[in-house]
Amino acid sequence: MKMLINVPETVVADALRGMAAAHPELTVDVDNRVIVRRDAPVAGKVALVSGGGSGHEPLHGGFVGPGMLSAACPGEVFTSPVPDQMLRAAAAVDSGAGVLFIVKNYTGDVLNFDMAAELAEDEGIQIAKVLVNDDVAVTDSLYTAGRRGTGATLFVEKIAGAAAEEGQPLERVEAVARQINESSRSFGVALSAVTTPAKGSPTFDLPPGELELGIGIHGEPGRERRAMMTSREIADFAVHAVLEDLQPRNPVLVLVNGMGATPLLELYGFNAEVQRVLGERGVAVARTLVGNYVTSLDMAGASVTLCQVDEEVLRLWDAPVRTPGLRWGV
Amino acid sequence: MKMLINVPETVVADALRGMAAAHPELTVDVDNRVIVRRDAPVAGKVALVSGGGSGHEPLHGGFVGPGMLSAACPGEVFTSPVPDQMLRAAAAVDSGAGVLFIVKNYTGDVLNFDMAAELAEDEGIQIAKVLVNDDVAVTDSLYTAGRRGTGATLFVEKIAGAAAEEGQPLERVEAVARQINESSRSFGVALSAVTTPAKGSPTFDLPPGELELGIGIHGEPGRERRAMMTSREIADFAVHAVLEDLQPRNPVLVLVNGMGATPLLELYGFNAEVQRVLGERGVAVARTLVGNYVTSLDMAGASVTLCQVDEEVLRLWDAPVRTPGLRWGV
Incomplete structure (x- = not known):
């Protein structure tokens, strides 16, 4: 299969360099693999952080900006990002109002976001989490216990992002995100x-x-x-x-x-x-x-x-x- | 090759029905294959009409709206629309300030837009035309005498569309479109x-x-x-x-x-x-x-x-x- 790439090893880093060039309204940390809206942290605003394996673009990096995500962490292709990326993202965007992690239900993502939440809380960042598991096709699959998280992630990120943007507190933003996933x-x-x-x-x-x-x-x-x-x-x-x-x-x-x-x-x-x-x-x-x-x-x-x-x-x-x-x- | 279609004969009509459902801000005439911004004609504004074979989406129908095209005419897949579509589009969007036809340089499109321009002028609509021929790869090809029109069409439609939206007269909008193609x-x-x-x-x-x-x-x-x-x-x-x-x-x-x-x-x-x-x-x-x-x-x-x-x-x-x-x- 032919691909428009250099070598497989640099696909994610190359894409992040290309995103940085195309989107000066974002801060793209290529080395640490974190994409952040440029004006973060926004005073008084709850921050939203998501992430997951690369290969699902524009999800999640393409959904960073006012009214949606505060930051995104891209992993290798189809591979969870690591807790250190999530921690770095949370620290970059937290204004003191807390951070909501939006996690698609894949085993690697769930474990790594859990660990990142613990690390962030140790640093005094208030964390809430919502799991996205909307796919009715199968229960349990290759990378998942329970239902997979797919298209509803866009709805959760957009709608909870709007709630955060208008200044709703963390518990409300979390409740909205949970409601959207359940709906x-x-x-x-x-x-x-x-x-x-x-x-x-x-x-x-x-x-x-x-x-x-x-x-x-x-x-x-x-x-x-x-x-x-x-x-x-x-x-x-x-x-x-x-x-x-x-x-x-x-x-x-x-x-x-x-x-x-x-x-x-x-x-x-x-x-x-x-x-x-x-x-x-x-x-x-x-x-x-x-x-x-x-x-x-x-x-x-x-x-x-x-x-x-x-x-x-x-x-x-x-x-x-x-x-x-x-x-x-x- | 597997496709997400019903039968080849209805691909364009099916897509137009789907566009109509997704975009209430557009008027989609499925039978006559014309996509028009809902508020057209806009008083005093020059109108922009483009079109071409289907299969290049979002070009052109996805570029209809304020600040870009007034209307688009989709042909069959990789086949020019017919003059009747272009005439219908021009009549639907002309406010009296005239219509600019944006034509990618393929023989069928050029002939059909020429014929439509004559028909429209017979009906008292002032028409200007700009040919897009930006592709440096080859001179003359399977469907073209001269250079093909490709990606620059987006630049022409966006930038001439902005000039029209702010009320510039037809000769200025045409000049802008020509300048963008040449640049x-x-x-x-x-x-x-x-x-x-x-x-x-x-x-x-x-x-x-x-x-x-x-x-x-x-x-x-x-x-x-x-x-x-x-x-x-x-x-x-x-x-x-x-x-x-x-x-x-x-x-x-x-x-x-x-x-x-x-x-x-x-x-x-x-x-x-x-x-x-x-x-x-x-x-x-x-x-x-x-x-x-x-x-x-x-x-x-x-x-x-x-x-x-x-x-x-x-x-x-x-x-x-x-x-x-x-x-x-x-």
């Missing part, structure tokens, strides 16, 4: 396998003419393989899987998320089918976002995330955000 | 071929271990094939090709554009190398944009576009824009 569910499909720079060949074998339903964002196995399905059939399957678990009574935010290599033209067409299913099931749609936000390198496919919202959450969703990957209202 | 050059590389829905298999054969230098955005041939190169080597080749032709004396805008299937992680790493070459050549960088903006469906690869700017152009670049694909300052 969100995701389901993804893969049309092709993912290739990591280190391995250089696809991480699993997906034969021509088949797709994998319920895939994660690291190429870990899903629920089942089937003969290739149409956009219409995939939307039926994915949205039903989400609705069965979520059973929303309120309007929903919709994220139709590309895994990386699926053209935007196809994602918009898939969105039309997702909206059709939601309409048939009587689910009202408050807002829709279509694009590549929580990706898996060069994997083809898509995921659907729904988050049921009340008026207060919708207000926070609509609040201004200014990051490389998500931007509106400012 | 811009691009060069692209492909690491994989592109597969159209209608064909279902790659449009050309690119062996493992080779890349194509100077590729267009439809899989048309480039300058040459070589054994796979590193990000550093590709940046040297592409930036030198652009600089040789442009010889900028002013600072430049940089667009590091993904062709569709290359991960954002790799695009940022490639940007680091592009910035290195520019630094070595003493070219000052005013702004940098990294992402998938002028794509070629599922092709892997990237292009570099440089546009030399003066203070006035930079002011227009920084002016507010609110479209699905490009958004800042509002």
Whole structure:
């Protein structure tokens, strides 16, 4: 598999240098692998820190900025960052109002953020944590005990980020983040396998003419393989899987998320089918976002995330955000 | 090749239905294939209309909105829209201040926009046209006499769009658009071929271990094939090709554009190398944009576009824009 890289060993460092050049509004510490909004710490404001393996861009580094994350820690590709990165990030952004760690539910991330929380508290930084585990496809998988964290991470980071930006205290920001995770569910499909720079060949074998339903964002196995399905059939399957678990009574935010290599033209067409299913099931749609936000390198496919919202959450969703990957209202 | 579609015949219509659902701020006429900003026509404002084959999203439909295009006409995949679409778009957005057609230099687009201009003028709409032909890789190619129009289209649409938004008259907006095209050059590389829905298999054969230098955005041939190169080597080749032709004396805008299937992680790493070459050549960088903006469906690869700017152009670049694909300052 051909890649636009130098050598696998420098992929993350090279990308951080490229981010630094493109985004003077961020402080990118290439050596220590921490991306921080330039004006941090913001006096009186709760800070949000997230992170995880690289390869899911723009998540998380592309979501650093006013109205969303205060800092992000990128690990190696598909590998958790280390506690020292998280501690450094927390120290850089804490204004004294405390720090919320947003942690996708993968074993490495959970352990390392736990350790970083202890270290940070030893240094007098108040830490709260929220675990994102929205993927209904499987319980327990290759890297996870329980459900995986996927597309809902964007909703948690945006909405809790808005609450923090308007000055809500740590316990409220944490409660909002927890509420968003509990109100969100995701389901993804893969049309092709993912290739990591280190391995250089696809991480699993997906034969021509088949797709994998319920895939994660690291190429870990899903629920089942089937003969290739149409956009219409995939939307039926994915949205039903989400609705069965979520059973929303309120309007929903919709994220139709590309895994990386699926053209935007196809994602918009898939969105039309997702909206059709939601309409048939009587689910009202408050807002829709279509694009590549929580990706898996060069994997083809898509995921659907729904988050049921009340008026207060919708207000926070609509609040201004200014990051490389998500931007509106400012 | 697996795709997230229903049938090839409905790919464009399906995508337009999905755009309509995701973007209530746009008026999407699915039957007639015209995407219009909802508040058009804007009294006293020059309107900008572009369009071209589908498969390059977010170009052009994703660039409709305040500060950029007034309307866009998507054709079938890699196929020019028809004059009737362009006429309909012009009629929908003309406030009496005239309409600028922004035309990428492909034979079909040029002929059809010419015909639409005649039809529109017959209906009393004042039309100006600007041709975008920034690709230095080849003169004449599969679909083009002269140079192809690629990444500079984004610069023309954004900067002329800002001039129109602040009320500049048609002759000024046209002059700005022409200046931006003349100040811009691009060069692209492909690491994989592109597969159209209608064909279902790659449009050309690119062996493992080779890349194509100077590729267009439809899989048309480039300058040459070589054994796979590193990000550093590709940046040297592409930036030198652009600089040789442009010889900028002013600072430049940089667009590091993904062709569709290359991960954002790799695009940022490639940007680091592009910035290195520019630094070595003493070219000052005013702004940098990294992402998938002028794509070629599922092709892997990237292009570099440089546009030399003066203070006035930079002011227009920084002016507010609110479209699905490009958004800042509002």
